[in-house]
Amino acid sequence: MGLLSIKLFMRRNGILFASAIICITMLVGCTGGPSSYSYYTGVKNPRPKPSTTDKKQSTSTPKSKSSKSSHRNHTYHYVTKGDTLYSIAWQYGYDAREIARWNKVRWPYTIYPKQKLRVKPPAKNKKSAKTPSKRSHKPKTTASKKTSSSSSKKASTSKQKWSKLSWQWPTSGKVIGTFSARDRGKKGLDIAGKKGQPVYSASGGQVVYSGSGLRGYGKLVIIKHNDTFFSAYAHNHRIYVKEQQKVKKGQHIADMGSSEAQRVMLHFEVRRNGKPVDPMRYLPKRR
Missing domain, CATH: 3.10.350.10 (LysM domain)
Known part of the structure; x- marks a missing residue:
């Protein structure tokens, strides 16, 4: 019967011929187990998408x-x-x-x-750490006295340098974010404002960076005030100062914006010896 039916289907149109092929392939699939071929085209089935x-x-x-x-x-x-x-x-x-x-x-x-x-401190040499133990006790006492006196002198001179710095608020507006030593994401102050609002240098110094190369800061200005203190002004709309340029306290250095920020604001940071510190410790109290 199978041969006769196929001959009859061959004489007719392609519709009956296709149905014969379907019947045969279904029988083969039942007897021979799962097939890796398509019922209609005879081409290997592509691998399922989940595997890719x-x-x-x-x-x-x-x-x-x-x-x-x-x-x-x-x-x-x-x-x-x-x-x-x-x-x-x-x-x-x-x-x-x-x-x-x-x-x-x-x-x-x-x-x-x-x-x-x-950008990471090199490992300390163990030999250099062992050498002080070989020294006698007398040089140690004299050295400790010298270091204590020198350290006190350094502390006094550094305090004088810090006291000489005069700070002002970099812009007006509501403080919407404060500094937190525990949270690495809160390294300074976030001050809300309007687009184009003036941003001023918080103290005199020299511009050591002006650009947008630091991820997360947008258009950024970094000012070196002395060997100890730096300040940064981020998310600006426009910058008016260039690197190596000297600026005065209160000088208009940028316009407030929202570059790499969700809203218009100024992100203001103060760093002491490279480490973030709370700007509120140095800024004057607002009236």
């Missing part, structure tokens, strides 16, 4: 983990166009002088694109 997505997930998740771990354990930074030693130090939370010392970069701290810089 699983492969993508398996390959993507290790990358994300490795990228996070490498970011946390950053030891080196490759200089890109627009970087300065101060902006790199700001990014990794160190003093620019430390990074310059680790990489033997001399003043005026000129760096070049694709240059490899250490």
Whole structure:
């Protein structure tokens, strides 16, 4: 019957012929187990989509983990166009002088694109740590006296430098975010305002960075006030100062904006020896 039916179907149109093929393939599928071929075309079925997505997930998740771990354990930074030693130090939370010392970069701290810089303190040498124990007790006492006197002198001179700095508020507006030593995401003050509102230098100094190369800060200005204190002004709409330019306290340096921010505001930071400190400790009280 199977042969006769096929001959009859061959004489007719393609509709009956297709139905015969369907019947035969269904019988083969029942007797021979699962087939890897399509019932209609005879071409191998493509692999199911879940397998491809699983492969993508398996390959993507290790990358994300490795990228996070490498970011946390950053030891080196490759200089890109627009970087300065101060902006790199700001990014990794160190003093620019430390990074310059680790990489033997001399003043005026000129760096070049694709240059490899250490941004993590090198491991201390164990031999150097053992050497002080071999010394006699007498030199230790004299050395301790000298260091204590020198440290007190340094502290007094540093206090004088800090007291000489005169600070003012960088802009007007409501403080919507405050500093927190526990929260790494709260390194300064967030001050709300209007787009185009003037931003002023909080104290006199020299511009060491002006650009938008630091992720999360938008259009940023960093001012060096002395060897100890720096201030930063982020998320600006427009910048009016250039690197190496000297500015005075209260000078108009930028206009407030929302670059890399969810709203118009100024993010203001003060750093002491490369570490974030609470700006409220230095800014005058508002009336």
